[in-house]
Amino acid sequence: MTIEAHLATLEKKHGVLEQELHTALLQPSVQDQHIADIKRRKLRLKDEIEKIRSSSH
Incomplete structure (x- = not known):
C-alpha cells in the first residue's frame, strides 16, 4: 500500500x-463513555495522519 493510499484510508x-x-451527540441515550471513546479513536487517527504527512516531506 502506498503512503497516499494509506492516508486516504485513514x-x-x-x-x-x-x-x-x-450521530451519537444527537442521541441523548448515548453514554458519555462511548462519546469519549469515539473522540479518542478520532484523535489517534488524526495523530497517525499527521505523523505520516510530516515524515513524507
Missing part, C-alpha cells in the same frame, strides 16, 4: 468516526 476512517460522533 482519512476515510476519520470521516466515519466524525459521522458516528455526530
Whole structure:
C-alpha cells in the first residue's frame, strides 16, 4: 500500500468516526463513555495522519 493510499484510508476512517460522533451527540441515550471513546479513536487517527504527512516531506 502506498503512503497516499494509506492516508486516504485513514482519512476515510476519520470521516466515519466524525459521522458516528455526530450521530451519537444527537442521541441523548448515548453514554458519555462511548462519546469519549469515539473522540479518542478520532484523535489517534488524526495523530497517525499527521505523523505520516510530516515524515513524507
